[in-house]
Amino acid sequence: MAEHDELFDYLRSTDTVHIVTTTRDGRTIPTPIWAVAVDDAIYVRSAYGPDAKWYRRATTNGGVAFDTPAGARAVAIEAPNDAGLEARIDDALQEKYAAEPASVAEMLTPLARGTTQRVTPVS
Template sequence: MATDDDLTEFLRVTDVVRIVTTTRDGRTIATPIWAVDVDGASFIRSEYGHDAKWFRRATRNPGVGFETPAGIRAVELQVIDGADPLEAAVDEALRAKYGHRRASLAAMLTPLAHGTTQRVVPLGRPL
């Protein structure tokens, strides 16, 4: 059985993860995104800001998770205030993990993306 630590480790080491969000009518959609680790906690950010479809679904509807080898694991997303020092720490984690993807990385470090940083809190259950 998968644990919260398994999910956190999966998000830490996997290059591109798939966030699963739920539509208003209950369908689920998996979207590839990046995830990073800062001091043992996982964080995600939207390259396209608040207008990204996955981001809008994740903030409007319950039922968010990540595809893992053990199945889809449910999470809660906690918004990080743009003035929080964690923004800079997430920037550094993104540079360390994805520095080889210069063009995409640059988009993740813009003010548009900064306002979308979220902490991933595993809920210890399948979605």
């Protein structure tokens, strides 16, 4: 994702963003989550692990987007395959959300780390 991309800038700079996932019957559901930038990419995690409803819908049903001030923006998500990246994502979460240490601690557990997804805009 290019650094100049509006979605990248929005997700990087906004504390709580809304991921929009699609149910099996086609309904869309916005869920507030956190997003962080590492290098030239955006990453999200589920603090509640793989059983969180938004995470299950996003990884099984497709149809993922983010609500932005300019409207919904479709994205694809995929698990990164760079083991060294997790520590950098941890650092980014700790820096961006330093005012919420208890919530950050939930995002740093092995369960949450296992749900890390890279966000890629869909044209």
